[in-house]
Amino acid sequence: MTILLVIIGMSIVTMVPRVIPAFIVDKLQFKDWVNRWLNAIPYAALGALIFPGVLSVNADKPHIGLIGGLVAIALAYIGLNVIFVVIGAILSVFLLTTL
Amino acid sequence: MESVDVNKNVASPSIAMIKRGLTVGFPIMLGYIPIAITYGVLAKQAGMTLTELTLMSVLVFAGASQFMGANMIALGAGAVEIIIATFVLNFRHFVMSLSFMNRMRPVAMKWKVPLSLGLTDETFAVSSLHTKEAKEEKGFLFYAALTLIAYLSWVMGSFLGGVLGEIIPEALSQSMGIALYAMFIGLLVPSVKKELRVGLIAIIAMLINAICLQFMSSGWAIVAGTVLGGLSGVLLLKEERE
Numbered sequence: 001m002t003i004l005l006v007i008i009g010m011s012i013v014t015m016v017p018r019v020i021p022a023f024i025v026d027k028l029q030f031k032d033w034v035n036r037w038l039n040a041i042p043y044a045a046l047g048a049l050i051f052p053g054v055l056s057v058n059a060d061k062p063h064i065g066l067i068g069g070l071v072a073i074a075l076a077y078i079g080l081n082v083i084f085v086v087i088g089a090i091l092s093v094f095l096l097t098t099l
Numbered sequence: 100m101e102s103v104d105v106n107k108n109v110a111s112p113s114i115a116m117i118k119r120g121l122t123v124g125f126p127i128m129l130g131y132i133p134i135a136i137t138y139g140v141l142a143k144q145a146g147m148t149l150t151e152l153t154l155m156s157v158l159v160f161a162g163a164s165q166f167m168g169a170n171m172i173a174l175g176a177g178a179v180e181i182i183i184a185t186f187v188l189n190f191r192h193f194v195m196s197l198s199f200m201n202r203m204r205p206v207a208m209k210w211k212v213p214l215s216l217g218l219t220d221e222t223f224a225v226s227s228l229h230t231k232e233a234k235e236e237k238g239f240l241f242y243a244a245l246t247l248i249a250y251l252s253w254v255m256g257s258f259l260g261g262v263l264g265e266i267i268p269e270a271l272s273q274s275m276g277i278a279l280y281a282m283f284i285g286l287l288v289p290s291v292k293k294e295l296r297v298g299l300i301a302i303i304a305m306l307i308n309a310i311c312l313q314f315m316s317s318g319w320a321i322v323a324g325t326v327l328g329g330l331s332g333v334l335l336l337k338e339e340r341e
Contacts, residue, residue, distance in 0.1 A: 002178055003151050009182035010168055011158035015216055017186075017193035021200040022215040026208070030201065033333045040300050040332020041198035041325060042227035045191065046287045047301030048308040048324030049220055053317075054280040058273065065277065072281040076288035082126040089281030090133075094274035 057093060068093040112237045120244025123229060127221045127245065128252040130282040131162075133275035135253050138165055139260020145173035149261040156257035160250060161219060162279075164188050165257075188318035194325050195223040202230050203242075210239040217246035221279065224286050296335040304328025 030038070050069070057065030072089040080088070135156065142152035147169065155165055164185045171181045196215050203211055225245055232238040291298035308324030315323070 003147060003172060004154075006168065006172065006178045006181050007151065007155045007158055009178060010155070010161075010164060010185045013182055013186035014159050014161045014164060014189045014192070017190055018196045018218050019212060019215045020193065021196040022203075022208070022211040025197070025200040025204060035201065036333045036336045037329050038198040038201045040329040040336050041194060042224060043287065043290065043297045043300045044304035044328030044332065045195055045220070045321075045325045046224055046283050047304035047328055048321045050280055050283050050287070050301075051305035052309050052312065054277070057276045057280065065280070068277040069280060069284060072277075072284040073288060076285045077292070079289075080285075082282055082285035083129055085285035086126060086129055086278050086281045089277045089284075090274050093277045094270065097274060098270050 058097065064093055064096045067096060112235075113240055116232070116235075116237045116240040117244045119232070120241040121248055123225055124222075124245030124248035126282055126285070127225060127249040130221065130278045131249060131252045132256040132259075133278055134162055135256025136260035136263065137275060138162065138169065139257045139262075140264060141166065141260075142169040142172075142257070143261050143264055145169040147172060149258070152261050153254065153258045156254045159185075160217070160253060161185075161189050161192070162253070184316075184318075187316060190318060191220075191322045191325055192218055192223075194322065194329075195220070198329075199223055199226060202227065202233050203239075205234055206239045206242075210243065214239070214242050214246060217250055219249065221282065222246050222249050224283060228286055228290060300328055300332050300335055303331045 054065045054069045055062040057068060068089045071092040072085050075085045075088045076082075138156070139152055142155070142165070143149070147155070152169070155168065159165055159168070167184060167188060168181055171184065196218050199218060200211060200215060203214065206214070222245060226242050229241070232241040235241075287298075287301055291301070304324040304327070307327050308320050311320035311323045
């Protein structure tokens with residue numbers, strides 16, 4: 001029963017912040033600099049999500065996440081599709097942890 | 100034959116949009132399924148039933164928060180504590196949604212609401228790198244398709260994880276932990292190649308996040324990195340041509 005309450009509570013606090021912008025953007029006109037800020041958010045978010053989180057892939061050995069990340073950068077840089085970037089990074093981490 | 104195909108596309112922009120959405124959503128599915136399975140396994144070990152852990156995926160649809168939630172349930176944390184921690188960890192979606200909805204201005208409200216509810220780090224990242232569809236006819240179907248494939252793979256993966264339990268070898272499930280990071284990198288690098296300043300914005304955000312982590316929770320640190328890192332874009336990004 002408590003778990004159900006936890007789930008409903010989590011649902012509300014994750015939904016509300018996501019949905020509020022849908023209702024407010026129509027009522028707002030942003031200045032140019034605000035638009036530039038909002039357009040930069042995806043790249044900033046990607047940066048903040050990648051690092052330093054990637055180092056915690058294997059909590060005891062941060063170099064494993066680092067190498068996996070570098071492999072992903074290399075594969076993405078040569079122009080491979082995201083799918084192959086993901087598969088390549090998984091394989092490299094798998095090899096590093098099992099060898 | 101070719102002319103027939105072209106005509107088909109003209110006749111049905113809806114199907115073309117859905118197909119494009121599923122294509123760009125496929126890597127999200129690939130990233131989500133292993134993570135969702137891991138979540139399912141973890142939540143089961145935390146003492147949640149199959150129904151509860153699947154319901155959490157249906158109603159919450161936020162990976163990091165669900166991992167944390169399952170963990171805290173296992174540790175016997177109080178409901179209020181878990182819910183507040185979830186709010187903090189997920190507050191970044193407010194900023195992302197603001198950015199995404201600003202792009203979705205041409206889309207009707209009845210679509211904006213479900214699209215915003217389906218926003219995750221991953222659907223946001225992929226949607227934000229495909230902005231032109233918002234202005235096209237039936238463009239909302241593109242975003243709806245990629246969000247839905249992400250949502251379904253998350254829910255089904257969680258269920259699968261709860262059923263499979265400990266069958267998956269640990270070395271493999273641990274290696275899957277790199278999947279979402281690799282996806283974020285795979286999304287970021289092509290944009291950096293096109294426009295080097297984008298990489299600078301990302302690096303500034305990384306550094307702010309790393310510094311903030313020293314004295315605040317990871318949820319707020321990501322918010323700070325995203326908001327403040329994004330501010331550097333005010334100077335770095337050029338005006339967009341209309």
